[in-house]
Structures are given as C-alpha cells and as structure tokens.
Amino acid sequence: MAVLAPASGPSVLSVRNLVTVYPGRDGEVVAVDDVSFELSPGEVLGIVGDSGSGKTTLARSLLGLVSTPGRIIGGEIELHGRDLLKLSHKEMRQVRGREIGMIFQNPIRSFHPGFTIGWQLIEAATQHANISRREATEKIVEALTWVGMPEPAERINDYPHQFSGGMLQRVMIAMSLLNEPAVLIADEPTTALDVTIQAQILELIERLAVDRGMGVVLVTHNLGMVASLCDRVIVMYVGQIVEEAPVETVFRTPAHPYARGLLDSQPDRSTGKRLTEVRGASPQMTELPSGCRFQNRCDYVEEKCTEPPALADLSHGQKVRCWISQRHGLLPTRLADSDHRDRAESTGLSGK
C-alpha cells in the first residue's frame, strides 16, 4: 500500500469540511454541507439518514464518483495523509479499488450482464497488480471462498443472471477485497436483499473490519443494521451532520431531535413501545429555512432555532447540531411526548 506520509493519529481516512454541490434549476443544491469525520482501521462507521440527506452523495464523493454536473467544491479527503481531492484522474484511478473499495445497493444491476463473474473479478484483480491470468484466477477463487461461495472455481464461468442477489453481493464483497483496500464504502449493501440474507452480508462486512482491519463506511437508513454492526454513527439531515456519537450513546441518549425521532420510528420488540413518526417532511434543498434545518419538524423548537446551530461536542465523543441539547448537555425529556400531544389534541388544547 502506498503510504506517502505518516498518518496523523490513528485515522486511515479523514474527511474535513467536505462540500459537494449539484447545480439545479433553482440554484445550487448543497448535497453535502461541510461534513467532517475520521475513520480508524477496523472501525465500522455508520452514516444514517433519510433519502435526500446526502449520505449517498457523501459516500460517492469519497471516491470522486459524484455524477456530473455535481462536483466537490471544498474540503479535504485525506487517505493515509494524502488529499484525494488534489489527485489527478490517473492517480485517483489508482486509489479506486486498491486503497478504497466500494459496494453498492443493487448487486444484480451492479454487475455487467454481458461478462462472466470470473471475467469481472479478474478485471478487478489485474487492474492494479501486474499478475498473470492464472494468478488472478487463483486470487479470485480464494476471495470467493472467503466470502462463502460454494464451488467458486466452477461458478466463475457463470454470468451474473445465474446468481441470486445475495450471492452476487458476496461476489461484490470478494471483488472489493481483491486488492486489500484500507477503506471499504458500503452504500446500502443490503437494501435490495431478502431479510434472511441481509444478516449474512452484514456478518461478512463485519469480518472485513475485524479480521482484515479495513475501515468501513456503512451508509444506511436502517438503524437496526447500525446497532448490530457499527462502532460509531453519523446522523445526516438535509446535507449536514446533525449528530455523531458512539453507537451505544446514540441509542441510549440521542441528542438531536431528529436522531431521537429516527429511533422512535424504529420498531423495538423489547420495549413494545408504540411507534411514533417524525412529523412533516424534509425541506427542499433549494428552500432551506434559515437556522436549524429541522426546526419545522421539531417538537423542541424555540426562538433561538432560527439561527444556524454549529456541530458542537457534548461529552463522551458525542457531537450534536442543536441549540437545545447543547444548552442542556442532552436532549430534555420530551415536552410534547406523543401521549401528551395526543391528549392535548383530543381536548382541543394544542396551541394552534
């Protein structure tokens, strides 16, 4: 692996003040707004948010895959101390697959229908290493064995449509580890799969981090997946990080009202609590309110919220972008608790 400069601290990947924009009809859309985070080797970092939160754009930005006309206009993406945004196209190509791997949401559509699995894996294996076809074949069979494919040596001659989605996602993971990258970006890797298969894929991703020391960025909207797999979580809302914390902290004491809303809208069998939804919808990227972007959906909203809050440290590595929890050190017990609100509405006491 090409380590050009000594890594500052234990991070393998440091993202600082990343800004990615898409020009739109009604002005520029800031899909990733001033995002910073660190990723350590062997760590699984979850990035959670609704669709439109910018989490997928963030993931794609890391590999320079923002689709035109979108572009990264600011920040740094430092891998092993080297800023990827300063690399030429050719140098960036060397990073892709060799230093950062990526797996996608839809494994079936992520393979070329016209080439065999073996052909596509060998292409990946020979892209950065000057090895013979036979060595490459050995390598891919080994990788396929590692991800648990039965009879890999025979099946490499099959075409993608002859595999199930779950098996293809295994092949995808095998492909991404061929060049042993330091970082793996997984963009909704189980969304398109059957629930029973999801756990198997997650287990594989966990093994990548634990056994191979890869840093994994796991992009998802599924909090259950985050809970079972991640060490740390970033919650994104309309392009911004609204909360970042170790996974237990977020689940026990979410500091941002949106993070709490997300948790309350997830079924939890152990408590059997009634599900509540986050009311309203995310604002349009082109019509953002001044100040906190969550204010129109927030149960805690106050006057101060018309000023934009900064992402600030609370404690124990928990960061939050919310005036209220920053003032209280945590999010106060819900004022408008769902039961409370229901009662207020039924008695006609809710302030219109």
Next chain:
Amino acid sequence: MILLLGRRLLEAVGVLFVLSVLIYTIGTLVPGDIAQQMTGIEGATPERMAEFRERLGLDRPLLVRYADWLGDAVRGDFGVSLFSERDIGADIRAQFPVSFEIAVVSVMLAVIIGIPLGVYGAVHTGSILDRLLRGLSLIFFSVPTFVSGVLFVWFGSMFLKPFYTSYYIPFTEDPLANLRAISLPCLAIALPASASIIQMTRSTMISSLQEPFIDTARVKGVRETRVRYLHALRDALGPVVTLIGLMFGALVGGLIIVEQIFNLPGLGRGVLVAIGQRDFPYVIAASLAIATVYIAANLVVDFLYPILDPRQRDQE
C-alpha cells in the same frame, strides 16, 4: 440455447411456407386478366383467351396450380416470364446479387458512420457536435430517398464524376467500375439509415452509461476509455444490432426507388417492371426472394442476440 435456435429455424421455414401461399394467392387473384393482357385488346376474342388460359394452366383449380408451382419452386424453378419468356429463376439469380451488394454496402456504411457518431453523442451529450449531429440526422431521416437520390444523381454527374456512372458493372468483372456505380446509391441509402443508427446508439449508450455496473467498473479503477468503449458499448449494442438486422432485411426489397433512379439492374427494378407488365409469376418469385432475405436477416439477429446478451441464452 441450441434448442431455441433450432426452433427459430423451423419457425422461419413455416413462415416462409405461409408467405408463399399468401403471395401466390394474392399474385393470382389480383385484378387484371393475364390472358387479356397477353392477347392484347384487339385479339382478345373469347376463344383466343380460353386457349391462352389452357396453355398457361390457368383453367385448373388454384390449389392444384399452387401445388404444381411449389413443387417446381423448391427445386429453384420458377417458370418462365409471361412477358419475355425468359427463365425467371435465372433472371432473379442475376438481379439478386446487385440488390444484395447494394444492401450490404449501404448497411456497412451506415454502421461505420452511425455507431461511432452515436457513441460520441452519448459520451459528449449536449456538446456542439452532438447537437449538430442530432439536427443533421433529423434532416437525413426526413428527406425521402426519391428526393435525396435525384439530388445525388445531379450532384454526382456534375461535380463528382469519379464516383458516378449511369450503368452497372458487376464487382467480379471490374471492382473499381462497380464501386463507381454503387457508391452514390449506397450513400443515398446509408445516410438516412445511419441517422437512425446514430439515434439508437446514442440513446442506448446513454442509458448504459447510467447503469450501476458502470460505477462498479469505475470503482475497480478501470480506465474511463475502457469503461465507455468496452463496458458501456458492449451493453448498448444489443438493440443496435437488432435495428441493423431489420434494416438490412427491409433494404433488399426496399431498393425499388434507388435502383430506378440510379439505373441499377437489381431485384427492385425487376419487380417494378414486372408489376407494370402484370408478369405475375415473376412478381411472385421476386417477392418470395425478398421475403426470404427478410426472414434470414431476422434469423441472424435471433442467433446474434444470445451471443451479445447471455441472459437470453437461458430463456426457453
């Protein structure tokens, strides 16, 4: 897969048979009495016409005549022309290569022009050349061949003498003279054909470039040229190959106008002359030859498709 292709082959034979019945029936039933046509208006006494019908076997039932004709036809004997009394099979065998050559060269030309420009348009969507190409292909596509053909004749005879002759010489006799004779007619056909190939290539290529597997290739670190011209183009070609196949099939019979304008002794002109003379045995034979090429072109596409798209191979 072989089973599938075998079935296609059988189907093609079946289609050809049904077609022969249709063509023969229509060819025999169209208004315009052959006997009257041949005896001439003055000499058309009922006795002479009856004698003629008997000589041609027209007094026998249709089914018997068809069976008779089919028996000869499968052996390549299509009878003699009612008009010139020449052997129809021999005439068609002489005319067919002319049309076939023009169709092959035209389609090749259209492919050579169409695919690269279509790919360019897809890769550089919205660029000046892309917009220019879209405008031009719209024009080429809209101008009918009888207009563009005449323009080509005029232009060729005035300014492009080396590329223009008004008589046809077979390739086997004099390749250069042959190319002179067919270059302009082929261009006249290839331009509108390439326009549709450009459009088709451009749109399938644009959608291929947006497929998730293109991202996968980029993420592997594959060079952008390889991503575009191997991964995306390979995926985009299927529908284009279908279009080319159908185009070719339609062309062999669709040369009537061009052969007329450029004075080429092909099948199209032969049919046109025969229709004018009510020479129905000839029309039937030529129609069948054209239909055969069309079916064969479809068959080739059917054979090519599983090669281009492995997903087709496992389909029953």
